[in-house]
Amino acid sequence: MDLGLKGKVALITGSSKGIGLETALQLLKEGVEVTICARNEDRLKEAAAFLFEQTGKEVLVVVTDVTQEDQCKNVVEATIEKYGRLDILVNNAGTVQAFTFEKVETELWRQDLDLKLFGAIHCARYAVPYMRQVGGGAIVNVTAISGKTPPATSLPTSVSRAAGMALTKAMSKDLGPDNIRVNTVCIGLIRSEQIEKMWKNQAPELSWEEFSQKDRQIPLGRIGNTDEAAKVITFLVSDAASYVTGTSVNIDGGVAGTL
């Protein structure tokens, strides 16, 4: 199937590792020009070298903290300066913050919303006008299934993620007439550095396979891999999903609702 992505330009936030890096790889393989960004410059350079090794293609690297609106503006404008257009935005930057209610101080609520909600808002604010200029675009907000089915220990992240889903829905209605599609993916458990840390902290005595398959009520029986998330994101930003907007797709091995 031709995904119709060749020649398009994508900005992926939080793309120095994990799901963001894998999404960059998948999009490069489809002929997309890519900007990667995150805060740590060394990790970004390593990511760019990895992507070059895998695809023979250079990416634009822009050190960016998405909690800072001026830096979101800067990464969008750097992308336009380099590639002349912007078709795709993947708002992926994020970290796990999962506690019970009384353990979360006000400052942490603010930090989490700054990262997961305002980061996406700022990037979209500057990207949307450029998408209009090229007759449309696609935005994917990477969130978590805890936004739909929040466990007791999921604060503040599940609240920030639920807000991200409402943002997606409202923006899809607002921007549909401009042919800008906005969708969410809701991640369950995907093997990335943050999950590997959880493995080392919780059960270092287990092999990865044992840890991955440990009973977590995941119908598919294991933790997912980054390419299994990145391929869904790639589909959603592609022309193959040209009639898909305002929806959320769980990438969770079927676990949502069983938690």
Ligand SMILES: NC(=O)c1ccc[n+]([C@@H]2O[C@H](COP(=O)([O-])OP(=O)(O)OC[C@H]3O[C@@H](n4cnc5c(N)ncnc54)[C@H](OP(=O)(O)O)[C@@H]3O)[C@@H](O)[C@H]2O)c1
């Ligand atoms: N993996 C899972 O099981 C899982 C589950 C639920 C939701 N998610 C969500 O899915 C997304 C990707 O997860 P992942 O597991 O691939 O994460 P990861 O491996 O920890 O990577 C997170 C990326 O975000 C960047 N980042 C963090 N804070 C940032 C900021 N303020 N500005 C810009 N970049 C920032 C990190 O780089 P720097 O630190 O250098 O900035 C890194 O590139 C995240 O939003 C995460 O919350 C993942």
